[in-house]
Each structure stands twice: as C-alpha cells, then as structure tokens.
Amino acid sequence: MSVATVSSALSSSVLVLNRCYMAIHIMDVKRAFALLFRDLAEVIDVEEGRYANYDFESWCELSSMKSEFKDAGEDWVQSVRFELKVPRIIRLLDYDRVPKQSVKFNRRNLFARDRNRCQYCGKYFPTSELSLDHVIPKSRGGEASWENIVCACVTCNVRKGGRTPDEARMRLIRHPVKPKRSPMLASKLGNPKYESWKSFVDQAYWLVDLK
Numbered sequence: 250m251s252v253a254t255v256s257s258a259l260s261s262s263v264l265v266l267n268r269c270y271m272a273i274h275i276m277d278v279k280r281a282f283a284l285l286f287r288d289l290a291e292v293i294d295v296e297e298g299r300y301a302n303y304d305f306e307s308w309c310e311l312s313s314m315k316s317e318f319k320d321a322g323e324d325w326v327q328s329v330r331f332e333l334k335v336p337r338i339i340r341l342l343d344y345d346r347v348p349k350q351s352v353k354f355n356r357r358n359l360f361a362r363d364r365n366r367c368q369y370c371g372k373y374f375p376t377s378e379l380s381l382d383h384v385i386p387k388s389r390g391g392e393a394s395w396e397n398i399v400c401a402c403v404t405c406n407v408r409k410g411g412r413t414p415d416e417a418r419m420r421l422i423r424h425p426v427k428p429k430r431s432p433m434l435a436s437k438l439g440n441p442k443y444e445s446w447k448s449f450v451d452q453a454y455w456l457v458d459l460k
Contacts, residue, residue, distance in 0.1 A: 258324035258335050262437060264446045266293065266340040271347060272450045275434070278326070281339050293338040295445035302340070309333060322442040337445050352428055354393075356381065360400060361432035368399035368422045369409065378402065384425065386411045395427035 263281040265274040270293075284290040285305040292303040294311075303311060312325075312334040319325065324335035352358060359381060366373050368382075382401035385391030388411055399421065401409070409417045428435075437443045438450070 258326045261324045261335055262443070263336060264338045264443070264449065265290075266338065266449055267347070268341060268343065268345040270340065270449060272446070273341075273344075273346065275437070278324075278335050281336060282333075284341070285336075285339060289343070290339040290341050292336040293340050293449075294336065295338065295448050298448070300448065308336065324442075337443060338449065352431055354395060358428070358432050359395075359398060361436055362395075362425075362428050363400040363423075364436070366400060366422065367402040367405055368425070369401055369405040369414070369419050371422050372402060374402050380406045382406050382409060384421070385413060389413070396425055399425050 259278050261278050262275050263278060264272055265276055265281075267273050281290070285292065285308065288304065292305075292308045294301050294303060309331075313331050315334060316325070316332045325332045326335060327333070360376055360379065364373070365376060365379060367379065379400050380403060381398050382405075383391040383393070384397050384399060387393075391397050405419065409419055414421055434450070438446060
C-alpha cells in the first residue's frame, strides 16, 4: 500500500452515532479507531440497506477476510499485522445525547456553503486563495452574518473594495443565505463513498456538528 493511499484513507471522515443510532458528529479516522480500540464504540457496517454491528476485534477479523477482495470506494490502512478497512460509521456505546440543531457560523462552513467558489467571478479556488467579503461593507453597517458574507477571490475582493456590489458594478452569483443544514455534511453526502450515511441522517431534521 502506497503512502499516498494511506494518507487518503486517513483523511476520510467517519459518521458518529449516539447510542440511540442518531447522527451526532463527524470525526477523523484516527480518532474513530482509538474509540473502537478502547471499546467505547462499535462499527456499523451498512450493505444493501442492512447494517451489522462489529466490535474492534470482529472488525479486524472481517477486514482480514475481505482484504483480498476490496471493493471500489473502500479505504484501507495498514495495521501491525494486516490491512484494516476504514469504517464509514461508528456508534458510541455509552453516549445518548441528541445533536445540536444549529449550523455554526464559521469560515469552514462559509467556504463549504459557497463550495470554494468566488461569488463574484464564479471561479473555483483552493481555500488558501479565497477570502471572505462583506456584501454590505462593515463601514456601511454591514453585519458579519450568513446573509452578508460571501467567498471572494483576492482579485474580486480588491476590485470591490469598500463598495457595495452595485457601486462596484459587480453581480453576485448567488444571494447568500443561512444554510438549513451543515454545508460540510451536505458535501460529504454528495460523495458516493459516504452513501451509507444516508441511512442514519434524516435530511429534514438532523444536523451534524462538525469540529
């Protein structure tokens, strides 16, 4: 297994359920394996709409059996003795709190909402090349809110300056609004490898709190 493959697997996300099978969080693979190893969680493996529960030992055994017949879309990491399949979902065994029904107003969610797209020129940029722009400038009383902040590339941000879009003769690609659900969760659900998450995420109600 190449270093690039391992790195890709470790950068995957794992959906976390509480004891009542409600989606409450998304975490990285290393933290998920740590919880499994300490018997604080179990793997929920979903295949064709049905799910099975595995503790860490039985998940290791299943991984060993399936390592020679890997499916596309699966992620694997190398353990001391054999390759270990990365779980997509784990369930906490002693945690029954319900998820927070709110979307955090932060830089990560703003970038995710706008999909790393400058809302003026329409081009896509890596996060490191994007800035956040107040549609109504702060100097004009513009608030730091979902409805007044958009992603903008450096060129467009400089061009707009301290003016409104109309004054700068610039047009927004999309009017900014507060998302009804976590933008990060929405982007994950669009990836086929996280298809199994949909079995546990009620798209009309549950919001996943990302950290």
